[in-house]
Structures are given as C-alpha cells and as structure tokens.
Amino acid sequence: MLSVGDELKDGFDISIDYLDQNISFIEDIKEFYIKRKEVTKEYLMNMKKINVDMLDLITKNSINISVGSKPIMTPGSLVNSSITTVRKLVNDNIDKDLNKINDIVINDLTSLINDLKNLSMYLKNIYKEMMNNYHAICETNLNNYKKKYDEATKNMEQARAKGSSSDKITKREVAMNEAKNLYLIEIALANRVKDKLYFQDIPELLDLLQNTVKFKVQKFNTFLSKHLNNCIHNANSNISVYKEEINYLTENLPDLDVEMFIKHNKKPWQEPQDKVFIASPIWYEEPIFNVKLEEDLKILSIKYKKAIEDKSYLQSEISKQLDNMKSLRGQILEASEKNGLNFALLKQYSASLQRFTDLENQNLRVEVIIDSLKNNFKDINLDNLNFKEEKKKSGIFSKLKIGRSKSKSSNKDSSEVIDNRYEDSRDQSDDVASTMNSFAASSISGAGINTEIHRENKPTFSQGSSSSAAPNAVALYSYQAQDSDEIDISPNDKLRTLKNDVNGWTQVLNVTSGKTGNIPTSYMKITEVSNTSKVPPTVVPRRKKGNNENPKVLCKYEYIAQGDDEISIHPGDQIEVLRPEDENGWALGLCNGNKGLFPMSYC
Template identity: 30%
Template sequence: MASISIGNELKDGFKETNNWVTNNINFLGDIEQFYQQRSLLEKEYATKLNALTAEFLSKKANKTTSISVGDSPKVTPGSLESATMVTWNEVLTRTEEISRSHGVFANELSSKVVDQITSLKTSLNHHKSKLEGYHNSSLLKSKEDFTGMVNKAKKHYDDTCQAMETARAKAEKSSKYEKKLNEKKTEMNIAKNQYLLTVNVANRLKDKFYYQDLPEILDLFQDLNEFKTKRLNTILNNASILETKKNERDSALLQQIKQTVQGNDYKLDTQMFIKHNAETWKEPQDFYYVPSSIWHEDDTFVVENSELLELKKVLKLALQEDQQFGSKVEQSKESLASLAQKKTSYKSQTDAEFELKKSLDILSTYLLSLSALIADENRKVKAQVEVETIENNVQGDIDLNVDNLTVSTKKAGFFDKLRGSSKRKSVVTDNNSDLSPFHNDDGDSQSIISGSQHSVKSSSTSHHGFRISSLLRSKSVHSTNSTIHSTVLQGTALYAYQAQGSDEASMTPGEIFSVGQTDDGSGWTLIHKSSGEEGLVPTSYLSIESVNDTSSTPGKKKGPAVPKPRGSGKKHIKVTYPYTAEDEGELSIYENETLELVEADDGSGWTKGRNENGQIGLSNLKNSVTLQSSHNNTAILFTKVSLLRIIQEQTCLNDTQRHLQLLVQLLWVLDGTEMGIDDEVVVIGDHRPSLSGPTLSQDDRFGTVFVQFASEVDISRRNNFNWDTFGPLNSKILRLLSVIGNQDEALRGVSDQFLLE
C-alpha cells in the first residue's frame, strides 16, 4: 500500500487530527470496559452476555462517525465505517452468538485483555500529551515569534520615519539641525533595511512552519494512532485466541473475528480519515513590506555608506551562522531519516511481531531529534534568507567584501543579566569605522575586526537563489523519505544536577536528552533538551548511548564529583571597602564583591580588575584581601595586623602570648633579617612551593600551611629550615589566631578567611 501522510494531505490540520486521535484513544476505554464487564458476565452465561454485546453495539453505532472520520468531517461517511470499527463490529456480532463461558476464561480475559488495553491507553495518552505539549509550547510560540518579529520591525521603522520627519521639519527652520537630520535619516534607513530583512525571514519561517514543522507533528499523531491500531489488533487477537481455547464449539465464530482483525491494516483508518476531511486549503498570505505613511513608498534597500556597512555586518554574521548550523542540520536530517525508516519497519511487522514499547520509544526519540532540528534549521533559514536578500538586493558595482572581517566572542553584559537574559549577544564592530557596533542577540556574542582579504561581490552565486532543503518534506503534497542511516547520541541523567552558571543546564535522574557536543577532555558535555534548553553538564553524571541501545534508569543516588570549573587558575580579589568610579576607565566596586585580577597594583594604589559582568576598570583596592586560586595552592594576603598589640591585650592568655611570640621568631628565622612587629604577614596554603625537605604535616582544619615574611626574599634562604618541626607548630599558631580573631576585631577577617578556605 502506498505511503500516506496526514501532514502532507491536511494542511494546518492540527485541531482535527488531534481530536481524531483523542477519539481513537478514548475509544479504547469502550473496548476495555467491554472486556472487563464481559469477564464478569461470562459466568452468567448467554443471557447477560447477549445484553452486553447489544449495549456496545449501540455505543459503537453512536461513535462510528467520530471514530472513523473525526468530529467534524468535510464529507459525511454515510454508512461507511473505518477498518477498526468494522473489526470491532465483527467482534461484537460474533460475541452475540457466544452463550457459554467458564470461570477460568473469565480470569484470563481480565488479565490478558483488559489490563493490556488499560496499559495501551495509558501509554497512548502519555505520548499524545507530549505531542500536544510540544505543539502548544514550542511550535505555536515560533509562529507567534516570527509574526511578532514583523510587527515589531514595522513599528520601529515607522517610529524612525516619524523621527526623520520631525528632524526634517526642524532642519527647514534652522541649519543647526542639519547634522541631526542626517543622523535620523541614517537611523530610518537602517530600520527600513532591518524591516525588509525581517519580512523575508518571517515569510520563510512561515513556509517552514506550514509545510514542514507542523506536518511533522501531524505525522507523529498519525504514527501514534497507527501504533494504537497495531497494538489493538494484537490484543483483540489474543482475546479471540483465549475464546478459542475456552470453547472449541465456538472456534468457527472466533476464527472469523481473528480473520477480520488481521485484515485491519493500520493504514485503512488513516486513509478513511483523510478522504472525508480533505478540502481545498488556502495558504496564509505572505508578509510583505508596508511603506510608512509619512516616508518611503518602495521596498528597495538603502545602500549608502552607513547603511551598507550595517548590511555587510549582517551578511558576515549570517554567512558564519549558515555554515555553523548547516552541518548540524544535515546531521539531524540524516538522524531523522534513519528514525523514520525504523518507524516504517515497525509498521510493516506482523501484528504478532509488533512491539509497542519499541515503537513508542522511536516516537520519543524522533520528537527529541525533531525539536533540535527545527530550532537549528530556523537559525539556518534565517541566516540563508538574510544572505540571499542582501546579495539579491545590493546590485551593481557595490562591493560586499566581508572577508576582511573576522569574528570573536564576547559575554553578555551586566545589564543584560538584570533584564533576565543569560544569552550572549553578537556584537559586530569595524576597525575602519567609527560607527556603533552591530548587535545580534540570537547566539554567541561576536564582534568583527580586521582579517584576511577575500572579496564577496553581489554577483556571487555561492548563496544566490538557494533553496532550503527540508527535512523529509517540501511544499509538495508528497513526503520524501531519506535512506541515510545515522547514529544519534542520546544521554540519560544518572544523577540530579543543578546548574551553577548561565551556560550550564539542570537535570533530574532518568531524564533523556540529545547530546550536542561530547566531552573534549574538560569533563563537561553539551546537551539539548526536548524543551529547547541546552547547556553543559558533568560528563560523569551521564550515560551516553546511541538510539539503538537500551539502558535501565538508575535510582536516585549521589553523583560523582563535579569537574573543576572552567577557567580556574585566575587570580581574584575580594573587596573589603566599596569604591565609586569617578572618571572614565575606573570601575565601581562593592563590599564583599569578588573581582578577577587583571593587573596588580604597581605601587600607585590602583588595581585593574574585572567584575562578574565582564566590566574592566581601575579601582582603589589598597586595603582589600586577595584570593589567588590555582589547582595546587591558595594564597591569602592579610592586611596589616599589629601582633604586638594583640600580645599586649591578650595578657590573660599565656599560651596565646607564647605562641604569637614564637610566630614572630619563626618569621625572623625564615627571612634571616629583623622584622618589625607591625609588618604585614603572608600565609600561603596547601603546599610549600619549590622547597626541599619533607612535606609539611597536614592539618584537618586549615590544611598544610607555612608562614613567611611579607617582603619577597630568595626561596633558597629557607631551604635549611626544619620543616618537620615547623609544620605542626604553625598549625597550632593558626588555630590560635582563629580563636583570637573571634575576640579581636583586628584578626576577625583573618580567621574568617581561614575558616572559608
């Protein structure tokens, strides 16, 4: 039988198809109820059994139309019934002739038929809910997005036209507004170009939505209903077999039921539904350029100097994004082609061979891959349309050279996070221009700087007249199935993980998702969720396998250690006192804020640092505490502490005084010079760098530490010191310092730092 597709035949038919599938799934409740009641009535034999079959024949008559052709068919079916309804009618009719039963048969009927129908109905409802959820939350949102995108671009364009008109009116009255007029004209032209780009992108996304994305979802509903038919056939066959064993005298009647069920091909219901719901469908009107009522009346691009520069920046990013997502889209298409072939192979199996779980697993994997493809292909389509539109509309001798520009990345700024956006922005700048950067909020931040020379003229055919190769379908009414086989990497969360950064993703045990990029040795893997969310997660928290593999979902348990954060080894500064920037180039800082150290204080009292939002500037950090992190050691620089004052004030603590005096003596020994009591102390933690002799004793509370004089001295001058004796003693001193710190304001910050480390 020829391949059929609801998605190709019924354009924009989500509501009708969803209702039809819902009716078919709910109809399983009738079959379930029938066999459940029959298992009880079998003991009461012929009389009540006859009444039961009559009742369900009546129900079937009332639901034949909705089950066969949906709630609102375009053509009434008359007396025609779907293949499933014909099969069901045969079951009921033959059941009317059965008037004898046994208790054993009643028990078998309950366990081998009723429970299976219940399980089937539950599974189908679960997968139908997933399809509805994706349609309502993702597909419709994408449709609303490109519609809103056009409206927003149109409004911005109209606003700039109005501003231009206002500036023109002022310029006519006074020449001092001439510069302002030129600026407003440039802004208006840029807005117009962006509006034209948006219209073209929205049209292409609209085509993709109606001819590709939505039909795929409709086909998944079709698959779900056809899988239902396959499994229902098996259950009905089992019921017939049980009856055959129960009563040989009724074997002839039951054999007729079995034969009818075997003739219930999974495509027959779909064919009847399409035939009675097909109608002439009119495609929604394309978006088109609407000229402003006060400025411009044509749809041509403005390609003067400033406007052309902005178009070239758009072209540069679009070319890169087209290349970036092109390979991802092709891989996803190959993967989906393989999954589609598996779906077809499952349908071609005999009813006895058919396995519902594997079939539904394929549907889940297909939906997961499809969601990732739709998102990537939308990005690719947008980039291709931008390239095509710019190259087709910038004609003549205008040079579209963009290869003297290269791309770099930049994180989102502080105010982006305040607005709730964790994405990175694309920022395009031109070293040869003093115009403001071009921003693209769709992906990673990118800025264009000077690079190699390679011309791209408007006559280039690399992107001119392109056609977007769709996944398995085009605008034609027939689907095209790829035969390419590919392996999809699928990840399962072994443990719960909570994202700790904007580029990470949270997951729960047993959650399934596609793997976007495998571990490159950093300990992190990029994942894509069916909701469209993506991010990095620890590789040790995952089980990664191909779609052909099966694995059990482990119970909830504690995961292994999370790999070290990316970007470790940088120096950081913890701010003790706030500072407000007074000049350009300075950076405001706040109490307890942590900064990345960019350039240390050179003696001027100023330190250059980077805050968590990526802003860099000079700040007065003279009294701040510096934390220097690396893989093997940690250094804590304390502000000046008067050890002499502490000794004098803590006279009641004889041990305290004695140990602090020992500390000062040790500092003298280490440095080999006299040391003033008020000199600052440096405590360096974890390991003693570049020193010979035994490793220092480990301290459970503070780790292994050693103390040196604050001034830089030659490390070799300390090599002869007895570290075996010094280690435990120093550990005691540190404990003592923490005790004193809780009582003395001068050391409170010191003890807090040790407790933190």
C-alpha cells in the first residue's frame, strides 16, 4: 500500500486540501438527501391526498361494485374481494417510512462530516505547531543568535580599540565566545529540526491524514449501505436496484482513493538547504567552538550538565508516549482491516502525536547541545568537570606568588616606588586545569587558551598632574556615557586629550567636570596640540656611565595596556628599556613614542 508520507514529501498543503474537498463532497451528498427529504415530503402529501380520494371513491361505490346498484339484499359492511385488494394496493402505495429513512442517512452523514472536520482541524493545528516551531528555530531564533554574536564581536572590538582594562576585555571576550558557541549550537539545532520536520514529523502527520481519508471512505460506505438496506426493507419495488447499489459500495475500497490521489500529485522534491555559519563582518572566525578562557569552558559545561538532566526526564516521557502511539497504531491497523476505523481512535492518536512531537522537539535541543559538545571536545570528559566558586579573576600569572616587600629604608630613591602585589588566584580542581591543558593542545582552536594579566597595586611612574594641565580641546556636542570607561560631556566643555584617537575614540580629561574617560572623537574639536605623552618623570633618571644607549627588547606577544601608566605592545615592536625588570617581571619602557610599564615575559 502506498503511503502519502513516503510519497509526497512536504505534501501537507495539497493533502489537507484533498481531505477538505472530500469533506465538502460529503456535505453535498447530505444536501442531496435534505432536498430529497423535502421532495419526498411533498410527494407523500400528494400521495396521501389522492389515496384519500381513491378510498372515498371506493367507499362510495363499494355496494354497487359488490352486489349491483339494486340488490335484493344489501351486503352490509361486506365488500367483494376486488375492492379489498384495491384498498390494500392504495394503502401500500404510501411509503410511510420514507422520511424516517431520509432522516437516518442525513443524521449519519452529519455525524461523519463533523468527525472529519474535527480531524481536519486537529491535523491543521498539529501542522501549524510544527511549522511555527520550525520557523521559530530555523529563522527567528537563528537570526537572533546571529545578531547577538555580531553585537558581541562589535563590543569586543570596541573594548580593544578603546584600550579598556584587561578585566573588561576578558569579560567581552567571554561574552563573544559564548555568543558564538550558542550560535553554532543553534545552527546545528536548526538543521536537525529541518531534517526531523521533513523526514519524520510531516510524513507521520500525512499518514494520519491518510487514515482519516480511509475512515471517511469506510464510514461513507457503511452509512449508504445502511440507507439502502432500510430502503429495501421499506420498499415494494426497486429492491433489485438497491441491492445492486450495495454491491457497488463493497467495491469502493478505502485505499483506492488514496492511491489515485498520490499518483496524480507525486512530484520531485528538493530538500531545503542546511543552515551555515555566517562570520561576523568585523571579526572573521571559522565555524568552530571558541573555548579560549576557562570561563568559556565553564559556561559550556553548565549547559552540558543541564542538558544531561533534561534528557533523562524527556527520554522517560518520550518512551511512555511512544508506547502509547505504538498501541494506537496497532488498533488503527486492525480497525482499518476490519472496516472499523472510528473518530475516537483517530482523535486519540492525533493528540498522542501532538504530545510526542512536542516532547521530541524539546529533546532535540538537548541532544544537539550534548552531541555538539561531545563531538567537538572528544578529548575532554565533560561529565567530570567541577568548578569551584571563584575568588578573583585570574590570568596568566594566577599561579605566581606576586608580592613586593615594602622598602626597608625611607631614604629610597623616589623613583623606586613601593609596590605591593597580591597573589590573584582561583581555587581550581586538578581536573579543570588538566582539561584546559588538554583543550589547549587540541585542534579546535589553534590559539589555545588566551589568558589575561590581572594586576592590583602595580608599579607606577609619576607624571605631571593631569588635573592641572591646560585644556587643548572643546566639546562640540552632548554625549552620555554608555560604558564604565566613558564619560559625559556637554557642549563647550573644556577637555584635555590623554590618548590619541583610536578607532574613533579618544581618552580625555573633562576639565569642566574633572572626570577622565573615553568619548567619540567626532564629538570634540582640538584647539591645540597636546604634549602629554612627553611629560617627564618627577625624578630625572640617573645617567649611566659608559654607553648612553638603553637596552632594547623585541616584543613576542601582544599586550594591551590596562592602565594609564602602562603601554600596549605588539609582536615585532622594539621596546627601549628605561628601567630594568623588577622582581615581579615589570619594566619601564618606551615604544612608539609611548612610555609606561610592560611585562618583560612578553618579550
């Protein structure tokens, strides 16, 4: 037997239209019997009138017909057999139960139409939910995750461009990685949902529709056969015609209608294309998971464990629903073979299918999360990862005991500023550290794990007080700070530039308000050139004997300045060391005209 679900991929629209057309046809048949009832009613009234006239005529002429007009002896109430026979023929000529028969078939057809309309409504509702879920995941949700990913990359680039603190950059990077990872998961989910919709959900729904059509044919045959048998029981003539019509109905097999419909509607079907990763326009990346920081792995680990928990519940519910559907399928098959399909059974199966589809959609998201993470992190045991409460943010030096003792003498040179550093550590279990090391060596991200430098009380070199510096710019427009490293400005505020324009942002001192932060460069006008980058230290460095040139080092890794007393360095930069490395790994240097502290371990 042909299956609509197998033969007509994505064929719900034409199939439900086919079912509705058949329902409309049965309504036409019902209307025929309603009109026939009206005609029959009129016929019976006319028949009754002429029968009454005929019986009156018989009564009036019964004596004359029986014994003549002038009998020697009147017969009383007796009449001859001819009159008795005619009376019987006149009475039997009225089909007294014709309207009752018509009422029965009309009621039967009304019941069938109502059942079919309800089943059609159930099918449409299930299909609507399927398509709503498909569009929500494959279009709306996917577009939203893409938008969040693009926004996160934009925020990351802005933080880097404005020379934000390491903490802030790390936070933006974690947000960007999380947005990308969720976007990748959503792409995988969209493709799985698409496959499930076209290769499981719609075919299953079309098979239910096919059983609804078979139910229509079986009930139609049953009700018309019942009607014809009532006609035979009530009729004095045309019995052979009624029996012939019943034989025709036995040849009206339920599967024939479906097979004809399939053969005349089958066509080649093109599966919709899979969704693919679209890189951010300002931060091009490959479609691979980003786990460069421990926080990235922690976020994914939490999602993984939550998915494992949800899967346990969903699998249990799906198993129960599947058992129920299998039982109902068996009943439907058995009833179909015995011409016993009924509305209650199909309604029950449609409700079960709706519930099963909903559970499977929930489970699909869970499975995609689990499969995506397992397939991409094959060397990591995600089930055994444990993260303890973080004490502080840490970075590449989190394992080092950084501390500088206070000066033993108060007569120290003022250039040797007292600095206390505290160990910035995070309690981590060995399995997490091992996991991160394992991941760093994996091929998922060639960059490995990017870490940050977190410094608290860092070495400083004194510069002239910026608050007393003369303004060299003026604000043109009002701007409201949108981030913690930005400041408000109003038109005509006097400004002092502290850092040059970087990607449309300039760090300034608002002399009017006394606040320091970033503002859009286009919102201000330079009134004189700033020389703040050349402000000398408070104490002039001692001249060295012999060679007057300071040593230079070559930068190997990029470091972004985290404060005003630091400098950003990039691979290949030549850095002039103005003050040697202290015991904590920091040196004072000059690079590209900028002077400040930098980590020697990056050179």
